[in-house]
Amino acid sequence: MTITVLGTGYVGLTTATLLAHSGHKVFAVEPNKERLHAVQSGKSFFYEEGLDPLVKHVIESGSLVATDSYKDSVPHSDIVFSSVGTPDNADGSPNLEYVFASARAAAALMKPDTTYVQKSTVPVGTGRKVQELFRSLGKEFGYVSNPEFLREGTALADTLWFDRVVVGSDDSDSASKVLNLYKSMVKHRSDIASIANLSAPKNYQDGAYIATSQNSAELIKVTANAFLALKISFANSIAKLADQADADVVEVMDAVGSDKRIGRAFLNAGRGYGGGCFPKDVSGLISSAQQYGVDIGIMQEAAELNASMPGYIANKIHDVLTHGFEGAKIAILGLAFKAGTSDARKSPGVSLANILTKRGAFVTVFDPKAIDEAREDLLSNITIARTTEDCIKDAELTCITTDWKEFLEYDLLKMRSEMQGDIFFDAMNAFDKGFVEKSGLKYIGVGR
Numbered sequence: 001m002t003i004t005v006l007g008t009g010y011v012g013l014t015t016a017t018l019l020a021h022s023g024h025k026v027f028a029v030e031p032n033k034e035r036l037h038a039v040q041s042g043k044s045f046f047y048e049e050g051l052d053p054l055v056k057h058v059i060e061s062g063s064l065v066a067t068d069s070y071k072d073s074v075p076h077s078d079i080v081f082s083s084v085g086t087p088d089n090a091d092g093s094p095n096l097e098y099v100f101a102s103a104r105a106a107a108a109l110m111k112p113d114t115t116y117v118q119k120s121t122v123p124v125g126t127g128r129k130v131q132e133l134f135r136s137l138g139k140e141f142g143y144v145s146n147p148e149f150l151r152e153g154t155a156l157a158d159t160l161w162f163d164r165v166v167v168g169s170d171d172s173d174s175a176s177k178v179l180n181l182y183k184s185m186v187k188h189r190s191d192i193a194s195i196a197n198l199s200a201p202k203n204y205q206d207g208a209y210i211a212t213s214q215n216s217a218e219l220i221k222v223t224a225n226a227f228l229a230l231k232i233s234f235a236n237s238i239a240k241l242a243d244q245a246d247a248d249v250v251e252v253m254d255a256v257g258s259d260k261r262i263g264r265a266f267l268n269a270g271r272g273y274g275g276g277c278f279p280k281d282v283s284g285l286i287s288s289a290q291q292y293g294v295d296i297g298i299m300q301e302a303a304e305l306n307a308s309m310p311g312y313i314a315n316k317i318h319d320v321l322t323h324g325f326e327g328a329k330i331a332i333l334g335l336a337f338k339a340g341t342s343d344a345r346k347s348p349g350v351s352l353a354n355i356l357t358k359r360g361a362f363v364t365v366f367d368p369k370a371i372d373e374a375r376e377d378l379l380s381n382i383t384i385a386r387t388t389e390d391c392i393k394d395a396e397l398t399c400i401t402t403d404w405k406e407f408l409e410y411d412l413l414k415m416r417s418e419m420q421g422d423i424f425f426d427a428m429n430a431f432d433k434g435f436v437e438k439s440g441l442k443y444i445g446v447g448r
């Protein structure tokens with residue numbers, strides 16, 4: 001097949017690269033010059049484990065061609081994937097300007113039998129509007145909603161060893177065409193994995209291929225993310241209770257999560273969720289429900305609870321500092337919204353650093369990958385350190401906000417000697433309290 005992928009963000013570049021490794025000719029279309037040049041030179045413009053060697057391989061072989069031209073790509077394609085950005089509107093709904101603009105531009109150039117596949121996360125009902133747009137241009141194409149479930153940091157592994165592929169279409173031929181692409185990827189999986197130096201998750205069982213209606217597929221994506229966000233916010237509200245009631249939320253969730261009906265995943269309390277997906281998908285679901293006249297207050301509560309977590313942690317920090325925030329030197333380790341990515345969008349570490357600074361603390365931050373992406377969201381009087389050592393030097397309190405391996409494995413005796421104070425705030429609940437305290441540091445977690 002010849003395929004065009006519109007947009008080279010996490011989803012677009014991962015999809016384009018994997019399809020180019022699965023026996024297809026792929027065009028990746030990117031209007032941003034800097035991003036385009038990165039891909040053309042065989043690299044991604046963001047950090048994602050295993051992706052660079054795969055991009056390099058297919059750029060060199062010519063099976064992946066990066067271009068900014070719809071004319072050089074779309075007319076030759078059997079399938080066009082749209083994975084363009086959907087930034088937030090001020091009211092929390094996703095801005096679909098690029099979704100419609102790229103559909104319009106592609107429609108003018110697509111062959112009549114080309115299938116249009118929507119991979120961007122869009123509110124339920126958007127596909128029908130895109131099809132109306134096609135009809136208003138005098139065109140008709142097969143349309144498939146094929147939502148993405150990959151996580152940043154494990155984007156390749158999540159796509160290669162998927163739990164499920166969802167194709168939603170009101171046209172079964174178009175749906176089969178897209179399902180077959182994934183089947184071709186599965187055939188090439190072991191070769192791809194060896195180039196990317198990745199291995200299958202333990203006990204992986206082949207994922208499901210799920211065909212649904214177009215609107216259901218659109219709703220599946222946001223529902224899955226909203227439910228995971230709900231689990232995290234639920235864990236965080238229990239953490240607030242555990243703090244008051246002298247219980248440990250980690251013990252609570254370990255036991256609660258061992259009930260197979262509930263499951264342990266996404267019940268880790270801490271500084272809350274961030275990133276390009278959960279905050280946006282939750283507010284997107286709320287605004288889409290409002291448009292259909294449905295009240296989905298449970299998600300509003302989850303979003304508010306999540307937004308409260310950096311402030312809640314700041315208050316806990318305030319309570320343990322001997323002289324309050326004024327003049328206190330605080331080290332924040334972690335600006336990426338989670339480990340394994342350079343992405344600092346809606347990062348709880350950044351929010352916490354800004355809150356502490358506004359309240360009078362001297363804040364120093366460090367992250368192994370996300371400093372560049374976090375820089376413009378950080379208040380100007382925050383010091384950016386170049387190493388973990390620089391960051392914690394002379395700090396009264398060190399707070400871990402991202403679970404990077406290098407923070408989890410840092411020698412805590414060394415940390416104790418490098419800091420001026422002795423307070424270790426584990427905003428990820430990622431450490432064992434007894435282990436931390438053996439080094440002479442005082443341990444504080446969220447709900448522990």
Ligand code: UDX
Nearest residue numbers: 148149150151152266267268272273274275277337338
């Ligand atoms: C998410 C979905 O998991 C993925 O399926 C979808 O396609 C895109 O959105 P992503 O945003 O990359 O992926 O990260 P994820 O690993 O889900 O974590 C999201 C946020 O939740 C991170 O800030 C993480 O630290 C936080 N989190 C996760 C918690 O606070 N507690 C948890 O128990 C799990």
